[in-house]
Amino acid sequence: MINLDNEKSNPLLSIARASKYLRIPLHTFKHYYYNVSNQTAPVATKLGTRVFFTEESLDNFVKSNTQSENEA
Secondary structure (H helix, E strand, O other), X not given: OOOOOOHHHOOOEOHHXXXXXXXXXXXXXXXXXXXXXXXXXXXXXXXXXXXXXXXHHHHHHHHHOOOOOOOO
């Protein structure tokens, strides 16, 4: 039997859980998702009107927004 209360059992993260995963404030994460161009925003999985994120998409978001020392 699957324990649906266990957060680890669900690979899809809500916006609140995604911000916790990235260790940034919720309002900062929402700003990136809703207000920044789609090219730099994290890739979402949409189920109806609900928005979710995978750890992989969040990791890719971090990688794509990480500057090397040469770029700084």
